[in-house]
Amino acid sequence: MNHAVNEPRSYLDAPYGVASWLLTKDHKRIALLYLISITVFFLIGALFAAGIRAELMTPEGDLFTADMYNKLFTLHGVVMVFFFLIPSIPATLGNFLVPIMCGAKDLAFPKINLLSWYLYLIGATLTLGAVFMGGVDTGWTFYTPYSSMASNTNVTLAAVGVFIAGFSSILTGFNFVVTIHRMRAPGLTWFRMPLFLWAMYATSLVMILGTPVVAITLLMVGAEAALGFGIFDPRVGGDPVLFQHLFWFYSHPAVYIMILPGMGVISELVAAVSRKQIFGYSFVAYSSLAIAIIGFLVWGHHMFVSSQSIYAGLVFSIITMIVAVPSAVKTFNWTATLYRGSITWESPTYWVIGFIGLFLVGGLTGLFLGAMGLDVHLHDTYFVVAHFHYIMVGGGVMAFLGGVHFWWPKMTGRTYPETLGKISAVLVFVGFNLTFLPQFVVGYLGMPRRYHAYPEEFQILNVVSTGGASVLGIGYLLIIGYLVASMFKPRNATANPWGATGLEWDIPSPPTTFNFEIDPVVTEDAYNYAGRAQKTGDN
Amino acid sequence: MHPAHENHGGHHPMLQHHFFNMGQQLEASILGMWVFLVTEVMFFGGLFMAYLLYRTLYPAAWLAGSHELNEVLGGLNTVVLICSSLTMALAVRAAQVGARMAQIVNIILTMGFGTTFLVVKYYEYAAKFEHHLVPGAHFDPTREPAQQLYFSLYFMMTGIHALHMVVGLGIMAWILYGAWKGHFNAEYFAPVEIAGLYWHFVDIVWIFLFPLLYLIGKHQ
Amino acid sequence: MSHVSSKGLYYTIFISLIILTGVTVAIARVDLGAWNTPIALAVAAVKATLVILFFMGVRNNTPLTKVVAASGFLWLIILFGITMGDYLTRSWLGIPGR
CATH class of the missing domain: 1.10.287 (Helix Hairpins)
Structure with missing residues (x-):
């Protein structure tokens, strides 16, 4: 510190070196650490997906053995759900933006934030260890008795990995809740908050209330597998269906951990690309909370055919229809915002439009599956696979990439080639639909999920699906390519390249370590585009 | 606008850079601890769920299992934990009024009660091993199989609770160090306060475990 | 405070x-x-x-702390209530396994 620097430096420059990054307490640096780690796990998960799609090119199980195929889809699910989707938006964009949008210098507990990243790494390493020691073949749901009695692979190690990663997610949610409650700038009332904050708040509630239950459930499975404690073991009277109840008590709300942050991102982007106050702000804000709360009451729709009482099934089915309402409210409000907005066709716009279309299909097919009678036909078919990929990839990943494209200049101070941004959005959209639209059809025709062989009449649609997956893969690689390349160029981003509103656009790109040189005071509603236009018009 | 943002003059040495003042810092840590305790409630909640279901399905096994537990030791441990909660509350109070010696004495007493609890627990566990009541391959084969469920839950619930006690003792040692150095006073007592919240929570878990595990069908 | x-x-x-x-x-x-x-x-x-x-x-x-403290117990009731709702209504139809 002997060189006198009066001007505060950007968070990327302030102390340099590996240790300064690995021991950082700066939420923005931790966001980048997370971004790098989840990208690595996304690529690993994609590799497993490529294996699955390659096997399904032909009806015969010729490329992999049945055992190997079981491991491929299990590891694809485990890695993508627990090590990519759940941390994707909260731990990267959320970590970066929550304090800035609150007008705070950092999250409430910076050391715990760093701890969360290390827990994620430890959990991920243990799970990868399970992969190298022979893999796991239970499916990402770890259903007993596959995971406790029938499995001779490395379930315990993988479950411990997921258990630890669960704590990293709890700590992230915990930090966000305290930050949003206690660290908001003067004047930033709840109903002036950007909708991304509302979405992160709702997501955090799910993380806090749900994740501990899956943690203790995995611990019970571990105790059963390792110590012979028979909590889910029918030989001593235990009930495997109890595992499913406990598991889905978390894992259904966890779907909302994956999609709510995406909804938050899209709410920001929709307002920015149409230069308009979001339509029905308070409805969008409350719908996030409604999704988080009602989302806890519907888990049994995963269990319609697993010996659950039909009366319980009936109730779950009805509540499932209700939880669709707040999602629909959001979708209507986004389209209403776009309607007669001054839409600029920049790359984030493409991701927004793509998201709305794909999320719509994913959401509506969810109603098919939530209808108890229809689910008997569709359960465990490719229809389910297509449905949740539309939500998680078509919704979650599209929103994540849209958010990355939108805030990339802010996070790194660099711009990427606009044309490539648009091309990649189109590639991902087209590739995604080619991959998963045929799966609705084969699923409805009766092709079950999780088999490495299938009847010949399904081959054409499966080949289309595999072909689409390659287009999707090229789209993703293109994005990684030009974003990484932009890091080697000089910093050329202005403070507010999109002309957007929000505290994050009032500070330099990239921000300084403590975000704000002067503590901000908020005097206007979020998305006050009309007010801004007037101000510039007056000048 | 927000009372937490009024800055009362100079900076306290324990004020972290990203907070406006000590009040905001204290409120944030207390809220944080409560949010953490909610996750703990849900964590134990999964075990209580399994307990509720299996007790409903296998009342006889629960009765037989509970009769193997030593009610006197369980009751003794309940009293010990309540005593530790009192000394913990007094330690927080001592920190709030800045009484250094009272902090030290009460924290040491709390640690003493905590250790007593764990020693008693050790003797209880040892007896279970002796009587072949640990689920798994060595479980007493003459017993009804569903009793394994009771003892699986007994060991997981009390085991995880005991683990929380061990962690609590670690936290107490750290608080004791701070109290010894005289760090805590009316301005800055958040660490004692949140350690206290944690300790009381562990006590509350035991308040439920005691009747649910030890006191089933004592009239029969 | x-x-x-x-x-x-x-x-x-x-x-x-x-x-x-x-x-x-x-x-x-x-x-x-x-x-x-x-x-x-x-x-x-x-x-x-x-x-x-x-x-x-x-x-x-603060009221917030009270809400947070209560929410844990409320969510436990959701977990217990709905799960037991399944188990306790299983025999209503009188058909084994339904």
């Missing part, structure tokens, strides 16, 4: 907790039929409430 309670209050709560422990042990020895467990749980809930309100100071805390 930093409300200091009197030592006397803490001793009163302590003595109440000890007495309630005695009560719960004593009641367990009386045959109340199906009511033994609910009463034992009620006594435990009173004890827990005393600890939460007084030892943990929720009584003097």
